[in-house]
Amino acid sequence: MTKAPTLIDLFAGCGGMTAGFTRHGFNPVLAVEHDLHAAATYAANYGEDHIHWGDIAEVADDDIPDADVVIGGPPCQGFSNLGSKDVNDPRNQLWKQYLRFVQIARPQVFVIENVDRFHKSAEFQLLRDEADHGMIEDYELTHGLLLAADYGVPQRRTRTIIIGSRVGRIPHPEPTHSKFPTLSGTQPWRTVRDAISALPERPDTTELPDTKTDYFGRVVPGEFKWLDLHFGRKPREQSLLRYDCIPPGGGRFDLPDELLPRCWREKKTGTTDVMGRMRWDHPSLTIRTEFFKPEKGQYLHPQWEADRPERRVNRVITHLEAALLQEFPETFAWCGSKIQIAKQIGNAVPVGLAAAIARHVQSYLQ
CATH class of the missing domain: 3.90.120 (DNA Methylase; Chain A, domain 2)
Structure with a gap:
């Protein structure tokens, strides 16, 4: 691309995913976060002019700009091992708002991150159905579990990562680090030290x-x-x-x-x-x-x-x-x-994992 790719961050929290994407030159044009203090942290680091503090459903269609990439992690308490595991938890329906933004912004790529068990949930199957014949039928999905430590983060944190693309299928990025680097040709895991x-x-x-x-x-x-x-x-x-x-x-x-x-x-x-x-x-x-x-x-x-x-x-x-x-x-x-x-801090996507995804996705953008 000849200019910085544009970015929308939904359920942005304090901006962990944005931190990873801006590390590779992405330009945030909209962020949405309902928690005041997380939104204030985001604004302190990336500017107040493009963040909407409030309910994502309150953002009008006309206020959603075009963007090259949409990222975000819809709330996942219903799926979390530490949560209620209630498939009817209303927080589990917020991914539909995410898809509304994708429909309107028409990004080349979107990225959804969630807890590790999300990819086995009923909601995830509904998401796949939307890709087959619904709101995101123009997008091809790649999904699976990524371990943050495999991408240079000094933390063993596993997340479900879904990449949707309408510019050809995008696989997950290859690990750059591993527990046994001599066997895989990667760098060793980074540590607490x-x-x-x-x-x-x-x-x-x-x-x-x-x-x-x-x-x-x-x-x-x-x-x-x-x-x-x-x-x-x-x-x-x-x-x-x-x-x-x-x-x-x-x-x-x-x-x-x-x-x-x-x-x-x-x-x-x-x-x-x-x-x-x-x-x-x-x-x-x-x-x-x-x-x-x-x-x-x-x-x-x-x-x-x-x-x-x-x-x-x-x-x-x-x-x-x-x-x-x-x-x-x-x-x-x-x-x-x-x-x-x-x-x-605890709710954020590890910045290094987001950066690895950003670097990988960027190479596919047109």
Whole structure:
């Protein structure tokens, strides 16, 4: 193409997918996000002039511009392993709004990302039906699971990626990284060490700066950048005792009986990664929206030495560390409270995965 390809980002969140696509020269012309603080974060990084904060159904057909590519991840709580798995959840119908935008914007390519189980859902079959004889019958679909670690992200996060194209079938991009690089001719997986080892081990604050900004006529906390997000928590003494027992790669099964809460003492199986500690030389597991709670996953800082207790960092990862494991750039600005920003980080598509898709798709555009 002789000019920058144009981009629409739906259900944009804080702009994780846009971050990956702009890395390869895409020009965002419209974004839609209903959450105020996520929309403010998007605006802080890409401009307020082209983002619609509000219900996607409120965007009129006449306000949808042409675009080369449409991207987005319709809300997926009904499909998530952590969700209700309710196929009648109204949030599962929002992909139809996505298709309305595709119909009107007429992109050459669209990309849908969702949780790994989406490709086995009834809603996905309806999407395929629309490609056969419905709203997107001009598009040929490619679908499957991509592992973020295989594209240079220091995180083992699996997503369903659907590429729709009316310029010929577009396969998924080939992995650039792998667990066994000598066998595949790829680069080795990037690790937690690659992402966060340069940061101070012990944050010097537990709070965000007291700053405010204005977006969409509303005052929101922020903008926060870089070390603003490197804040700790104030765990209870019993929590610190638990953290101290858990080695890299370990979890709740490493705790002695006297430190086990009753619910874990009575449940001897399942949930192996909770109260887990990351490992320096491996990718992290999935960064979810509550990464600041160690009982929710493998979120303890990886620094721990068996024979040197003084070299143990007994805390959960900070918001900045989580953002870096999602591959957000150091210059990224954030708006919202601690919990709101954590939700934005955990809900985002890993930037490196989005960038790999963007680079691949760009080569097919006419």
